[in-house]
Amino acid sequence: MGVRGLVTFIESHPQIYRDVRFMKSRLVIDGSNLVHFLYFDSGLDQNHGGEYAGFEELIEKFIAALRACEVAPYVVMDGGSDQTDKKLETVTKRAEDRIQKAHRAAVDGGKEGILPQLAKLVFIQTLARLEVPVARCFAEADQEIASLAREWRCPVLSRDSDFYIFDLPAGLLPISHFQWEGVKQRGLQSYIPCKGYNISSFCTLFNIQRQLLPTFAALAGNDYVKLERMDSSISWAQYAPAGSATASRLEGLLHWLKIFQQPQEALEAALQLMEGLTTKKKLKVQQGLALGMEEYMLPPSTLMRFFMDGVAPPFPEEEEVAGLVPDWTWLPLTQSRLTTDILDVLLLKRMSLSFPVDHGNMPSACLTSRPIRQVMYGLLLGRGTQLHVEERDRDGLQLKFNPVHPTFKGVAKQLKLDSLDKAEPSQRLQVLLGALGVSQASLSCLPAHLHLPVAVTCYWFQRAQPTPDLGLLKALVLSIGDALKKRTAVQNYHSNLKPHVNVAHAFNQWQSCLKDSIHLNQLLGWPLPEPCMARLYEGTLVHQLVHTMRSGRKLRNFLKNDRSSAKLYQTMLSVIHQFKAQVAVPVTSQTQKKPTSPRQRLPLDDLTTNLQQLFIMYDDEETENEVISAVRAAQDLQFVDKVSWRTRHKAKERNNSCKNPELARKTECRGWDIL
Template sequence: MGIRGLMSFVEDHSNEFFIGLKLRDTKIVIDGYALFHRLCFTSNLELRCGGDYDSFADVVQKFFESLFACNICPYVILDGGCDISDKKLATIKDRAREKIQMAHSLSVGGSGYVCPLLIREVFIQVLIKLQVPFVQCFSEADRDIMTLANHWNCPVLSSDSDFCIFDLKAGFCPLNSFQWRHMNTVKGTRNYIPAKCFSLEAFCHHFSNMNKALLPLFAVLCGNDHINLPIMETFLSKARLPLGATSSKGRRHHRVLGLLNWLSHFANPTEALDNVLKYLPKKDRENVKELLCCCMEEYQQSQVKLQDFFQCGTYVCPDALNLGLPEWVLVALAKGQLSPFISDALVLKRTILHTQVENMQQPNAHRLSQPIRQIIYGLLLNASPHLEKTSGNALPSRPLAFSEVERINKNIKTSIVDAIELPKDHSDLSKLTELSLRRRQMLLLETLKVKQTILEPIPAALKLPIAVSCYWLQHTESKAKLHHLQSLLLAMLVGPLITIINSPGNVDPVPGQAQCLAAR
């Protein structure tokens, strides 16, 4: 989520709305999505050639090393799939279009910010390596982050302006003022990271001591990822919102300032909402009220208790539970072993194929792996009878159909792809993990169109990369040349060699980490 113009507004008033912190000796709840994007885009990484993953992994490790050195115990919360209601679909598509334009710019030597496709997986690998506790939520994580941080009375680290709206007991620290690269290590003093914490009290005080319960209404009126009602422009044009005393800086925040000043005159959200509706046609009022109230709920406490996951390794998500998904799927999603791609396919029968930097005149690279995805969709069929009722993308005339949002040239298109029907022993998702290892390996090799005999002389660690390379060679539209194969083989060998060189013994990779682990 995110509220248009709010973050730049509060940053313009940082002296009024933020408190300086020397962060140490605390838990901190981290918005994983915001963090890996921030580290990817502010670390001078190469974004044009498929992913500078080694350098990114080093940056992530250094970030957490800084936290451990200050006895800050991080808990990383990752977004899951799209919300069951699918109310963010329009926003997702808009962002996909923006990414395509940036990817095109990067592909022709220009500027832009597009995460390489595997950046999230690399981020998770580093978390596992460093034993940083993390969980992947079933859908969007913001409310769960807020609820967990309030349970532990610790700050949230993010770059999402919605955390200026949430009522956080220990506050919200924006990533752009979290100076982990400039950790204080003065001899004779305890290490700390300089940071700034947003003060909700100071923010409300600035606007005539407005009731903080009005802020969710401000968020939905201003416009966030969940709501963008054209009819609200009617209200904004008629209400004559008071701007108050504005500087030249303030002029670019007319809507933010006007709404906050206007709302500050009301005692509570009910009174303010009634006054909003007065400006709308009578026939629209009830529907708009229902929608606004629904969106305001997104800023309330979540029912999910993520602390249970960090204490017991499992937690209850009512939305996921109501879908009747197999237990092993829920556990694998929570542990990040299955990506949000899987939950989107399960719940919505629709997936988002993320854009990467490539030749925009050519078919997107995801086309190459479509046969693999069709097998995955086949495995996910008949996961639960409850899913048939929730999937708004299901086509009654095509029960095997899944939707894929993909790049076509420099735009997006929703394509329909049919799942591959699989043998009966694969048709029950709840029992998929009960298949023998041999049968699972056979299914994998059949999917990749590779014979077992080809892989027999290959070392175990290289069997999968070689099998995937064989699949690529069979499906690529342009003929692979010798230097392509040499590059692949070199990449496969360099990683293990570097590991051998850099790991002569079992050395603790992160000094000071044990202290945090003991504190959990």
Template sequence: MGIKGLTAFVKDFPKAWENFELTQTKLIIDGNNLLYFLASKATFDSRCGGEYSDFYKMVRSFFASLVRNAVTPCVLLDGVDNGDEKLATTQTRHEERMGKARSLVGALAGYSCDGFFPPLVHQVFLRAVANLGVDVIVCDHEADVIAIARARRDRCPLLSNDSDFFLANLPDGVVPIYSLEWIRDDDRGQVIYCQRFQRDLFFKSVGLESEAHWRLDPKYDFGPLLAVLFQNDLTDADLLIPIYQKLGVGRRQFRGIINKLRKKYATVLDAEIDIFGSEGQLHACLVATKEFYYGSVELKETVSSALGWDKLPFPKWVIAALRRGDFSLFALQAASLRRVFLLPQVETVASPCSHNASLHIRRVLYDITVPRRRGGGKVTVEEHRRRDNGEDPVIVPVKVPRNLPSLSCIPSLSQSERRAHLIRTIVGEWNCDIDYIKPVEFVLPMVTLFCWAYQCKEQPAKNAIRALLLSFTNCYALLKDWKPSREFHKRERPRGLINFNDGLATAIARWQSIFSSSLHLNAVLRLPLPQVNPAYFFDGFLVQRMYAKCKQHKDFLSNCKQRDLFEKMWTFLVKNKPERKAGSKTESLSPRRPSAKIKKKQKKKMVVQGSRFACLKIEGESSSEDD
């Protein structure tokens, strides 16, 4: 999260900044920070479930610009949450995202919904970076400590908008992502221009003498001390109240805090002893902050657990896959904390939670990854999600069946066995010829489409299935041979959809939940099917447009990029359609017309206003029906 207000504060010291040419250097990148920055710049219509193709192009263009300018990027990504340290913050963010998702249902446009991103942006980012051959490392927990240590070791800049790094002792400084001029209309040589922040120049500007730039020792560094007094993420605000009273300053008065330190204390050690003492909660916050800024550069061979174990019993292949981004962080979160937060999606409040559609896949995922208890016993995983037919958050305990092999047994299974297990988990007994699906990248998306179309309790309408399959074929045709170009950044995007269908968005949310859980299970089973980039198959904006065309009986195949492929896949779906189960029903994606009995009751409703009586017409009495 960073230190609130620090970025704006350091901008007031121009001598701490310098114009910098980013070329012929290694660059340590805060991956999660860059992901959310690029996602916020992409023109998502957040109501549609994700325009992944455009986000994929933006990520590819960004890293292509770095490589073209002789920059060697190293992307560090966060791992699982570190126990209960930030549980309250995570819960607050989860509830905020749920509120934003609710506000998008029925909205006229969804481009300006800050902080709410589609559920598969992380997978799209990873696949885009991997396709370029960029060095990617997934850390145990937060990547900030490793990023600082490696930038210091490699004597290179660190790229991030996180204000925590402004107080880190980095010889080559910090480059904010927002300062990069990576999109240009000219050819000014192989250079990316940016602004670089140098902490030692900042200390000189505010009058603090620091020996830390040549003595890499936290004993001589004002950085950790200031981070605690400025209230970083590791410090409780209530603990600082008596300190502020002692110094005679207010909360987040950065300039006043620095002036008091400069005038009252000769060295860092004098300030630490007088303010924090040698024990207590504040002293513990200072120690944790020093470990943050002066942590180890190495990653362990095991993943530490927040449940009190010395290490999780994960085999080496899991750790290796985790480090390069090929293992499921979602599964690792469930294994280490027995707690997961299911990402909110845009769906109607009156409908069941979309994640119910993929519960059968997640049960298997938990069964394989969650470590066994000694002596047996039941195991549960807490799922934080939206309440069914409501808008409140709820915690649902999911029982783990415990009848599947553990992670250590996965390598002993052949690829065909693991593939059969994956498909059987998603759709049950599969009597279809999987070799019929070509290219092979279509296998996993088609299996999830089959599950969504025929096995969900609320089955989607035929036009919704057509629209999603058209998204598969069109996106794949557009992206399989796409290369970064300047024209991509110049084009204008349409602002909003005229005929946005929230019923379709709800149905698509169920498919995205099935697809996301299937991607996680594919990674846990050691990739029996090729890794799938969601950008190659799904564009929510396109699905909404195609659905409107199909519903109006227009020639929806007129703009299909691969008409033959669409017809082949559609024939596959129709040919293998199972018999409808008793109790299942096709979901109407448009509001239903009230029956004659309901209309009669509505007409009887009256309201008294003063001495007048007026019949009120209930909203939504008439609407178009789906085919």
């Protein structure tokens, strides 16, 4: 929700706060709020696609500070959109603003508060690894957070202005005053210095009845109530007390409310001030104000049983949504193991896409991953010629609503949403790999945790527009495989470099593909292991790698000098190159006669030809080395008859080792030439 200008107003009256030494307590945390606070207030890079490793470290330090003070954190996250669309106008306006901010950040390199696409996933993964209790609500979390804090009689940690209105027994700890990085000692006990807020202090300072605070919020205007749009706004500043230094809108409203005891009489008096309204419009204003006040009335907590016993809360029983969300999804949704985007698709037939820092002249980065989302829509909605999902994406600098039809074919036709969790693992894996266009056999040579990111990279390398060059691919694979020994050495080199438009767009497309693939993987019950995002992609790093290569500098000084890292790098490149070659090069009549099976690969001669033809498509100075190294990696990965090849190779290698020790050393380090 959010009361416009309230936090700034309260900050101008610091006497409302009290000093607190916070320790030995439960703490209910507004998770969606904390994500933004930690990322933006830390100075982490916003414009290169995310500093996820640094963000992970920051989250770890935050939780460590709480535990050092014997504080038990409970994190509650926002979920899907409200199915009543009460905030539709506000949400749409914020999306339009983000598009403009993302473009400005791409043009001038400034910080516009654009959260990287996968930051929330890093947050959730890190908390899960640290065994911090996390719950995701089915819709907006504010009421659930306040209800839980009220029943546990513990404070809320947030910077959302609505928590200045909720009647919370233990009050609010504003994040901006929560000095978690400055833990102090009192005897043997550690504590976090912070400020505390309680509505009693607010009401005492402004001499207002506490039951009138929801009325104050509604008349001041929040995300649900916009009186100026109804030609019914009032100039509250005129009611500010004489001699007031600020004479602000909120101060005037509070002074006006002092004479009332109950909300209803204040609302009736406010309607009297709105002159010239028709009966119909006055009724609309009255309904809007009542709706805005209802948001501060707290129902019993539905999350307490989840945190105590692991029981998922019941889904809302409104008739219009009954039966649309399968029972088996409730628990993984609440555990944040399943994206709540599926709720928007099931309940509203809508998907709101992200707007990373990208130049407005470039097409939306989400277009590349649309076929992946279409598979997810098909699983959620099934077949039907009239079905479509409204995707909220950008077209240039404008917000656009695109009807997108589900894809429902192949193995997916055999699966039903109500029993998707019980489908055969092999079927679910087929659907996921089919969406990405790769085979299980092609990934078998890789560690399990890299199956999904490499499959996504194959998909991206084939579909991204404009087609990524080999420098972009190498930088990405180096980051994925963690082959760099000194990440900071690369990042600090030209660390303030403004992102190149095409480079940023290419990596935005990759992140969008990865995000949608992870969501599809979650819906299918994790047929592939979910990768650790904090170790998979580092925006400033991959941008610097591209810049380093394009400026002619060698990467050897930054790479781990061990054979396993080079081997893994080669392996991933060869898998991706083979995929690209097979897609780009027409199948010959010879290969048509001898189709490959999961244990058969292209003959080495055919693979070499395919790779050579693929690299001709690119003007790259390392073409020859790439081909040689990829073929060697292909040999190691059983793309040919491994036994016969190794027999010949080992015999030759032993002879060469005896005759030429230097050659043996070079062979041991084979693969570094391509770096």
